[in-house]
Amino acid sequence: GAGVSQSPSNKVTEKGKDVELRCDPISGHTALYWYRQSLGQGLEFLIYFQGNSAPDKSGLPSDRFSAERTGGSVSTLTIQRTQQEDSAVYLCASSSIDTQYFGPGTRLTVL
Amino acid sequence: QKEVEQNSGPLSVPEGAIASLNCTYSDRGSQSFFWYRQYSGKSPELIMSIYSNGDKEDGRFTAQLNKASQYVSLLIRDSQPSDSATYLCAVNPLRGNTPLVFGKGTRLSVIA
Numbered sequence: 001g002a003g004v005s006q007s008p009s010n011k012v013t014e015k016g017k018d019v020e021l022r023c024d025p026i027s028g029h030t031a032l033y034w035y036r037q038s039l040g041q042g043l044e045f046l047i048y049f050q051g052n053s054a055p056d057k058s059g060l061p062s063d064r065f066s067a068e069r070t071g072g073s074v075s076t077l078t079i080q081r082t083q084q085e086d087s088a089v090y091l092c093a094s095s096s097i098d099t100q101y102f103g104p105g106t107r108l109t110v111l
Numbered sequence: 112q113k114e115v116e117q118n119s120g121p122l123s124v125p126e127g128a129i130a131s132l133n134c135t136y137s138d139r140g141s142q143s144f145f146w147y148r149q150y151s152g153k154s155p156e157l158i159m160s161i162y163s164n165g166d167k168e169d170g171r172f173t174a175q176l177n178k179a180s181q182y183v184s185l186l187i188r189d190s191q192p193s194d195s196a197t198y199l200c201a202v203n204p205l206r207g208n209t210p211l212v213f214g215k216g217t218r219l220s221v222i223a
Contacts, residue, residue: 031208042215043155043199050208059210091154095208098143100201102154 002026004103006092012109013082021077021106025094032075033100034067038088046090049075082110113138113204117214126223130187134200134214137181142206144176146185147199149216155199159185190221 005024013019025032034046045059049069060066064083069075079086087110093100114137124130132146143162147155161167161174161183173186183202187194197218201211 033210035213043213045210045212048208048210056210089154098203098207098209099145099157099160100211101157102147105154 004092004094004101006090006103006106008106009104010107010109012111014111015084016081018078018080019082019108021079021090021108023075023077023092023094023103025073025075025092026096026101029094029096029101030072031095031100032069033093033095034075034077035091035093036088037091037105043091046077079108082108084110086110113141113202113212115200115202115212115214117198117200117217119215120218121220122217123220123222124190126190126192126221128190128221130190130194130219130221132185132187132198132200132217132219134183134185135181136183136200136202136212138202138204138212139178139181141178141181141202141204143203144174144183145201145203145211146172146174146183147201148194149197149199151196158198187219190219192221192223195219195221 033048035043064080067077089105091105092103146158149155159174171188175184197216199216200214
């Protein structure tokens with residue numbers, strides 16, 4: 001079946017602009033996760049959803065970051081007033097039990 | 112602070128050799144363990160999961176878990192140049208759908 005999809009694949013924006021990143025999980029997967037990976041670095045956990053609820057938002061770097069999930073499916077990660085340090089690959093994963101499968105990621109570049 | 116430690120490498124092995132990748136974790140209560148492969152510019156791809164002490168084999172890959180030593184490893188037999196990638200160890204400190212804790216990865220280079 002279809003895997004996790006993310007859009008856009010690449011996003012270039014100017015400092016101070018808002019961006020929205022979308023994740024479409026594997027059908028039937030109840031949990032959805034957002035991670036961030038900066039160049040040459042490991043994966044940094046941001047937030048995860050169980051259904052439409054976010055039990056753990058502890059990884060969000062600042063209040064400029066927010067995320068929502070509707071209908072237990074698609075999730076949107078929003079970054080307001082982007083800064084250059086937000087430049088990274090944003091990865092989404094989904095799972096049905098505990099095994100996480102990743103999407104292709106969105107590469108965000110803030111100029 | 113839950114941590115997963117990996118040697119960053121690069122680990123260089125000749126084609127056909129066995130590559131051994133190692134990982135230690137800090138949370139003794141961790142429940143499940145995963146190895147992901149990440150090619151440059153791509154997202155992580157699941158290779159293996161392991162839940163019980165001992166070995167688990169899947170083709171050329173063998174995952175080994177020792178909970179007493181808080182140690183998990185991945186062996187790649189008959190290494191191929193196409194195995195050259197960064198290998199991420201990930202640990203689930205709880206049961207079920209909860210965020211994984213990732214190591215920073217070991218870069219493997221298989222030399223033809």
